[in-house]
Amino acid sequence: MSEHLYNKYVKNMTLEEKIAQLLQLAAPFYDEPGDDSEITGPMEELGIGNDTKRAAGSVLGIAGAEKMMAVQKEHLASNRLGIPLLFMADIVHGFKTIFPIPLAIGCSWNPELAELSAEIAAREAAVSGLHVTFAPMVDLVRDGRWGRVMESTGEDTYLNSVFAKAFVQGFQGDDLENDMTRVAACVKHFAAYGLAEGGRDYNTVDLSERQLREYYLPAYKAAVDAGVEMVMTSFNIVDGIPATGNRRLMRGLLRDEWGFDGVVISDWAAIKEMIAHGAAEDDKEAAFKAIYSGVDIDMMTTSYVKHLPELVKEGLVDEALIDEAVLRILKLKEKLGLFENPMRGADPELEKKIVYSDEHRQVSRKLAEKSSVLLKNEGVLPLQANQRVALIGPFADSGDILGWWSWQGSKETAVKLGASMQVLSASPDHVVIAEGSGIHTISESQKAEAIKAAADADVIVLAVGEASEMSGEGGSRSDIRLPQAQLELIRVMKELGKPLAVVLFNGRPLDLHGVYDVADAVLEAWFPGSEGGAALADLLYGKVNPSGRLSMSFPYSVGQIPVYYNAYNTGRPKPEEETDNRYISQYIDIPNEPLLPFGFGLSYTTFAYEGLSLSSEVMAADRPLEVKVTVTNTGNMAGTETVQLYIRDISGEVVRPVKELKDFRQVGLAPGESKEVVFRIEETQLRYHHSDLSFTSDPGRFTVYVGASSREVQKAGFRLA
Known part of the structure; x- marks a missing residue:
């Protein structure tokens, strides 16, 4: 293992310095670079001081070239061996230029464009001082109630594997050491996080090893085979053991069987969470199980810093395990060229030119066009430029189209649907915009405004959906229909008797009752990113022909979930023809099949x-x-x-x-x-x-x-x- 790194650094480090390399701290710890006197709130909360902060091995969530360079400079000035920090962040579907959410990218069925989106995200992140992105998320998902479905590319093992490889190649390129426009990728969440019971985030996962290997592991394996540099542990248990303390999973399968020799990092506080799981009595036992299982970096707890020294002293942990973890971290820093150039690609002047450039935004626009899925169309779309259109709904003039994990994205500068449609119509006056309702509320005055806007319209377009915080991490929902206020808006507009098209903004497959059965056309936009409004206007007016295909089935009802195309037949399958036989595998109140199946999507042609x-x-x-x-x-x-x-x-x-x-x-x-x-x-x-x-x-x-x-x-x- 990298003998020169061992001889130059590890051999000369104290045990405390080694363990500090295994600590990742978040951005608030570095909000006052150079201030030796003030212990910030987060530092007090974790019970650490400036000495530990200076010795830490990596930082989460700092972005901006100037800030990164200042923090790195201060760190190196006080780090005895001059070991640079790694800067990491969640760059999931874009840095400043936000692309469609990954679930939408999956619907493009276009791995080449997905790879380009990751390449652009890496370019913007790298020039802004970042070295590692916590992406791609390749968890297989079959339950739309889980908020993090928006981070996955869908329900299919093969398709997810194709996209996993594409994202890793886009982020990392072919020469990570010399290509300063790329960042190291971290595949997550290992393993089977997408099977959270009941669709409830952080919840129990229970499956056989055969099912794990058959369906849930292949996309992670595709990322490892593509050379991914890091793996993040999942919050859930695997075979009854939290992934972060699961030696058989992390050392046995990931390292020994698959040959992964990169860095393993816990998810946020996941080591400490083994206590709540019931897998560790206290912080000390959690630290022991994590290091024993091969977790190299402890994200945002002090389990390692506080307890590994005594575990080594007591002979419970061999210091060689810590040396291995430190070496893996140093190898990544070396591969990124940080020992020679600790500022790497950070460049404040170039940052201004590259980040959110027109070139990058045009790729976002193209991917949004390719990711949108036409779900229904009974002669309403495409719109004609000379038609009078009433654009109504909470997303008609909203910048909340980026979706969760758009950390550096700007809702204010996101291209809105209404303005984009006015550009393509024969006259801006041909598109009348009204809010109609909020996300969760509707008033009589909003209804009246919507009815007035639709009075002279030839066609009504409703822009409805979920607010971005209704999906994403911690965004699990038991009822995946549109909020009642928006269903009421659709009902009111339908009563006007005019052609009705619906554009959906959402982070998951929805139960579309009250939408699909009412509207004449339905366009699934997902959260389309920075250029979403422009892309959707092009689709609505036929400048671009929809080509997206669903990478996740839309349920007929939430009661079917999990519902997915590649199910087993059972010994008593429901036949295609009608039958009075009760004793078959069926619901007596709804169909077995999803409303819209995996792979489905319409076009303006046939x-x-x-x-x-x-x-x-x-x-x-x-x-x-x-x-x-x-x-x-x-x-x-x-x-x-x-x-x-x-x-x-x-x-x-x-x-x-x-x-x-x-x-x-x-x-x-x-x-x-x-x-x-x-x-x-x-x-x-x-x-x-x-x-x-x-x-x-x-x-x-x-x-x-x-x-x-x-x-x-x-x-x-x-x-x-």
Whole structure:
């Protein structure tokens, strides 16, 4: 392990200096650089002083080149061995230029554009003094009640893995040491945080190891294989043990099995939280379990600082474990070039030119266009420039379109929908704007204002949804419908008898009762980012043809949750045709199927699939299959179709899902144009985890499905010899 780093630093450090490298403190500790006399509130709360602050190894949440440089300079002036600080932050979907939330990016099915968004986020963060981003979040999610679904790219293992790799490559690039425009990525939350029971944040997770490996681990593994530098532990338990103190998970699987040799960091105060979990009697036991499990950095507690010295003295912790952790941290600092250039890419003058530049904002706009999903359209969209439009709703003129984890983003400068629509209409007077309601309240005066605005309109566009704080961390909801005030606004507008389109701003799949069944058109915008208003106006007026496809199913009712496309069939599946049979796997009051399935999305044009064929009816490990299908644009507008390939293993040693996404292609087609889309199926794509956890395939029959969504498919069959 990096002998030169050991000889130069670790060998010459006191035990206290080593342990201080394992401490991460938040920005408030550094609010008064150079002030030796004042112990700030957070320092008093944690019970540490300036000496510990100076010796800490990393900082969370400082941004701005000048501030970072001042803190680093002060730190180095008093750090005995001249070991620089690492500066980290949650740059989840953009730094100052905010991109759509990750769930929306997943709906783009465009990993190249996702990678570019991470590259731009890294560029802005690096010039502002940051070295590490706590992203990507690759947790698999099947429960829309969980607020952090907005951070994930959805419900599918394969699609999440594709995006995990893209984000890591975008953040880190190919030469982290010499490319000062990149930052180290930290994949989170390891592991299975997205399975929080009841959709309640920080809650219990309980699943078999086979399910963990089959569905929840692959996206983390994709990030590790892509060279991610850091891994963050999750808040939840895994097999009854908090992840932060789970030696089998962190050392056994992550380090020994997967070969990860980077830095592991706890989530905020997660080491100390082992006490509340019931996995540690006190701070001392929590520190022991975390270091023993391979957690290198303690984020925002003093568990390590206060208790590792005595644990070493008592012989309960081998100092070699601490040396390993320190070396991993120093290796990352070396890889980032911080020993030679502790200020790295921080540049106050360049920061002014790069951050929130027009070039970056245009990419945000493009990604917002690609991420929005047209859910319904009965001849209302696209709007015509000469139409009189009433734009009504709490998001008609709102800058709250960035979503959670837009730390440096500005709601004030976010491009709003109303102004953008007025630019594209024949005259600004053709778009009349009214609030109509608040997020949670509606008054008679607001109703009257909305009715007046709609009086002369040819079409009504309602901009409704969740406020950004209604999703994100700590944003779990049991009722995932729109707030009642907005449902009332929709009802009032529907009674006017005019064409009605709804634009949704939200951080999760919603129960759309009172929306989907009422509106003539529904456009899912998610939280679209800094240029969201401009992107949505382009979509509404047909300057851009919608191409987004859902990366997470929309439930018919919250009672179905968790609902996802790749479920098991059960021994008593519900047939497609109507039946009076009570004794099948079904609800007696709602459908089994989600309202809108994974992979679904409409366009202003139409596409036809024909000629699905396989190169052979039998495949073997050394004889892959080719799958071909011809896709034709049968409409009057150029568009992009996402052609999706699913496979079902008909009979496995362990039962297999009804469908599993294995590949996809995006094809752009002019009106009347056809293209042949070719997929290649290899035996490796048919493997899964068996009951003994071996990862192999079974000989036998398989079905191939190709189509526009997980529900709308053509099929063919083959055998694996």
